[in-house]
Amino acid sequence: xxxxxxxxxxxxxxxxxxxxxxxxxxxxxxxxxxxxxxxxxxxxxxxxxxxxxxxxxxxxxxxxxxxxxxxxxxxxxxxxxxxxxxxxxxxxxxxxxxxxxxxxxxxxxxxxxxxxxxxxxxxxxx
Amino acid sequence: xxxxxxxxxxxxxxxxxxxxxxxxxxxxxxxxxxxxxxxxxxxxxxxxxxxxxxxxxxxxxxxxxxxxxxxxxxxxxxxxxxxxxxxxxxxxxxxxxxxxxxxxxxxxxxxxxxxxxxxxxxxxxxxxxxxxxxxxxxxxxxxxxxxxxxxxxxxxxxxxxxxxxxxxxxxxxxxxxxxxxxxxxxxxxxxxxxxxxxxxxxxxxxxxxxxxxxxxxxxxxxxxxxxxxxxxxxxxxxxxxxxxxxxxxxxxxxxxxxxxxxxxxxxxxxxxxxxxxxxxxxxxxxxxxxxxxxxxxxxxxxxxxxxxxxxxxxxxxxxxxxxxxxxxxxxxxxxxxxxxxxxxxxxxxxxxxxxxxxxxxxxxxxxxxxxxxxxxxxxxxxxxxxxxxxxxxxxxxxxxxxxxxxxxxxxxxxxxxxxx
Numbered sequence: 440x441x442x443x444x445x446x447x448x449x450x451x452x453x454x455x456x457x458x459x460x461x462x463x464x465x466x467x468x469x470x471x472x473x474x475x476x477x478x479x480x481x482x483x484x485x486x487x488x489x490x491x492x493x494x495x496x497x498x499x500x501x502x503x504x505x506x507x508x509x510x511x512x513x514x515x516x517x518x519x520x521x522x523x524x525x526x527x528x529x530x531x532x533x534x535x536x537x538x539x540x541x542x543x544x545x546x547x548x549x550x551x552x553x554x555x556x557x558x559x560x561x562x563x564x565x
Numbered sequence: 566x567x568x569x570x571x572x573x574x575x576x577x578x579x580x581x582x583x584x585x586x587x588x589x590x591x592x593x594x595x596x597x598x599x600x601x602x603x604x605x606x607x608x609x610x611x612x613x614x615x616x617x618x619x620x621x622x623x624x625x626x627x628x629x630x631x632x633x634x635x636x637x638x639x640x641x642x643x644x645x646x647x648x649x650x651x652x653x654x655x656x657x658x659x660x661x662x663x664x665x666x667x668x669x670x671x672x673x674x675x676x677x678x679x680x681x682x683x684x685x686x687x688x689x690x691x692x693x694x695x696x697x698x699x700x701x702x703x704x705x706x707x708x709x710x711x712x713x714x715x716x717x718x719x720x721x722x723x724x725x726x727x728x729x730x731x732x733x734x735x736x737x738x739x740x741x742x743x744x745x746x747x748x749x750x751x752x753x754x755x756x757x758x759x760x761x762x763x764x765x766x767x768x769x770x771x772x773x774x775x776x777x778x779x780x781x782x783x784x785x786x787x788x789x790x791x792x793x794x795x796x797x798x799x800x801x802x803x804x805x806x807x808x809x810x811x812x813x814x815x816x817x818x819x820x821x822x823x824x825x826x827x828x829x830x831x832x833x834x835x836x837x838x839x840x841x842x843x844x845x846x847x848x849x850x851x852x853x854x855x856x857x858x859x860x861x862x863x864x865x866x867x868x869x870x871x872x873x874x875x876x877x878x879x880x881x882x883x884x885x886x887x888x889x890x891x892x893x894x895x896x897x898x899x900x901x902x903x904x905x906x907x908x909x910x911x912x913x914x915x916x917x918x919x920x921x922x923x924x925x926x927x928x929x930x931x932x933x934x935x936x937x938x939x940x941x942x943x944x945x946x947x948x949x950x951x952x953x954x955x956x957x958x959x960x961x962x963x964x965x966x967x968x969x970x971x972x973x974x975x976x977x978x979x980x981x982x983x984x985x
Contacts, residue, residue: 452576456583459599466593474595482602489573489707495652500670504650507672511706515609519602 451488455481475523479516486512566617566700566713574610574708577603610708617702617711618645619673623718625695630687632726632819635664638695638719640681644673652701653681659810660689660723689810690725690818692864724860725815727823728968733831734975736794736890737915754788761787795836795849795886796828798859799909801895801902802841805868806923811964813921817894818863820919820968824892825859835859836884839866840902846884877905877912885909891916896923897948910955917975918952918959925964956982 462477490508494500584600587593622641630636640655654668664684671679696718702711751758760773763783776784798821805814821837828835829851836849837859847855847862877885885891891914895902910916929938952959960974 448572448576452580455576455580459580459584459587459596462599463587463591463593463596466595471595474598477595478599478602481599482606485573485577485603486606493703493707495668495670497666498652498654498668498670499666501672503672504670507649515602515606515706518605518609522601522605523598 448489448492451485451492454488455485458484475520478523479519482519483512483516486515566702566711568616568709568711571703571707571710574607577607581607606706607708610704610706613706614704614709615646617648617651617704619643619648619651619700619702620645621696621698621715621718623696623698625719625721628720629722629724631724632687632690634723635684635686636661636721638683638685640683640698641678642673642681643678644675647675648673648702649705649707650703652699652703654699655681655683656697656699657685658693658695658697660687660691661685661693661721662688687721687723689815690723690822690864693721693723695719695721722861722864725819725822725863727826728819730823730827730972731969732972732976733824733827734890734892734917734972734979736796736888738794738888751787751789756789757786758789759787760784793831793851794828794833795889796824796833797836797838797849797885797889797891798824799838799840799891799893799895799906800863800866801893801897801899802839802843802866802868803899803902804841804896806896806898806926808926811926813896813923813926814866814868816962816964817896817921818866820894820921820962822860822863823968826856829853829856829859834886836886836889837862838880838884840905841866841868843867844879846880848881848883849886849889876901877908885914887913889914893918894921895919896921897945898923903948906957907952907955910952910957916957917979918957919968919971919975920949920959920961922961922963953978958982 458481459477462474490512581600581604584596584603588596588600620643624639624641626637626639638655640653642651642653644651649672650670651673652668652670655663657663657667662685664686667683669681673679694716696716698715698718700711700713700715703709760776761784763772763777763785767785771785773784773786800817800821802814802817805812807813825835825837832851834849834851835855837845837847839845839862845862845865847858850858891909893902893906893916895906895918897903897918897920906916906918924942927938929935949959949961958975958978960971960978962968962971
């Protein structure tokens with residue numbers, strides 16, 4: 440809310456980080472199926488916050504722009520649910536798999552970040 | 566266009582890293598689920614991101630307008646690449662006021678052409694370079710932003726609106742060509758001048774039969790011919806007094822344009838001298854072409870500060886024909902213009918001064934400021950007296966008053982001066 444009111448995009452990730460931290464603090468033993476909903480909710484909140492911050496009252500926005508953006512957010516949320524389901528299912532099978540799987544998970548996380556960085560540098564230089 | 570990462574890209578990437586790290590450390594796969602949508606958004610946003618390319622073309626209709634008229638700006642946008650969101654802001658220079666939204670957000674497909682129309686009102690005369698257009702393009706999912714600016718795509722010339730002038734100043738002397746001014750000399754014309762005795766060679770139709778019957782000998786009518794005049798408009802552009810968006814220079818330019826139009830309509834020759842930091846002149850000429858030349862020259866008039874001393878010696882001789890009527894429009898603030906006008910009078914030119922009063926643009930203030938203001942007014946009165954002693958008619962013209970009032974004041978002074 441503060442980010443939207445003050446029109447400061449830098450405030451948004453900290454609020455999401457705080458919300459995620461609060462959720463992590465409530466986790467108990469066992470796999471929490473609500474994580475899917477929380478993930479989708481956080482993404483929706485982030486997208487709507489950035490949309491509100493980027494919105495300029497002086498700009499006359501064509502309806503196609505708003506419709507397209509709304510559709511993109513909806514598609515992202517749907518993709519989130521699907522991707523989250525895959526992750527949870529994989530995690531459910533992997534409970535008790537041990538150190539090897541943890542190492543594989545860490546390597547996958549690092550690899551994902553490297554891929555993102557690679558894509559970012561490729562699009563910046565084009 | 567300059568491309569850079571949107572704040573969202575860094576924020577999402579940071580959240581993904583933090584969530585994955587927390588998932589590894591705390592051994593909670595739920596935290597990896599939290600990271601998944603943001604990672605997906607970043608990956609999809611980067612994959613779909615494409616450098617935006619647009620072509621712009623701006624046209625303004627009409628390209629020449631009068632003050633207070635409306636013009637229409639049409640901006641053609643052609644997208645060479647698909648653009649998810651393009652923000653277009655058309656910046657208008659001071660002197661033009663937008664009558665509709667000047668900023669719009671739109672989505673463009675590859676090769677799509679769109680036309681944006683914006684109506685604007687011309688509030689001040691001048692030459693305008695239009696086309697300062699700010700663009701901002703966002704990629705799909707908003708991971709990249711590109712910003713750019715286009716400049717000087719079209720030009721607009723706004724001419725000063727005319728002040729209403731019903732009667733013009735008559736010069737002391739006329740020229741040899743035909744015109745609308747009744748000459749003092751006698752010759753062929755239609756304005757009755759006098760009667761005299763018939764001499765051999767006089768036309769029969771000039772005989773004044775009533776006078777001839779009374780005197781029992783032939784008497785003929787004499788007339789004044791219609792001649793044209795040379796009028797030089799002297800525009801002082803050394804300095805100005807201004808308040809808000811109005812200034813003495815605006816008034817002087819409008820008055821100059823009005824007088825030029827009226828004198829040219831009478832088939833008089835009109836010349837222009839812009840006496841200021843930048844010296845400009847137009848040799849006297851007639852007709853519509855001269856009207857356009859004067860209008861274009863006036864559009865380029867602006868205050869250019871200069872400390873260089875200038876007098877009438879710098880003017881080419883042909884700009885000031887002998888027996889020309891010189892009408893000066895000046896706020897009488899700069900010594901150089903004041904001195905040049907007195908010099909013209911000393912050289913025998915027929916001179917009239919319209920004092921474009923700076924008083925309405927300078928509030929008197931309080932205390933010492935009010936005393937200084939009163940002293941300044943006294944100095945101006947003394948200057949006016951100095952001109953009048955030299956035989957120069959000076960009429961004060963204030964913002965909001967018709968120009969005709971000042972012209973009538975000059976006519977009245979010249980009429981009474983002629984009688985003395």
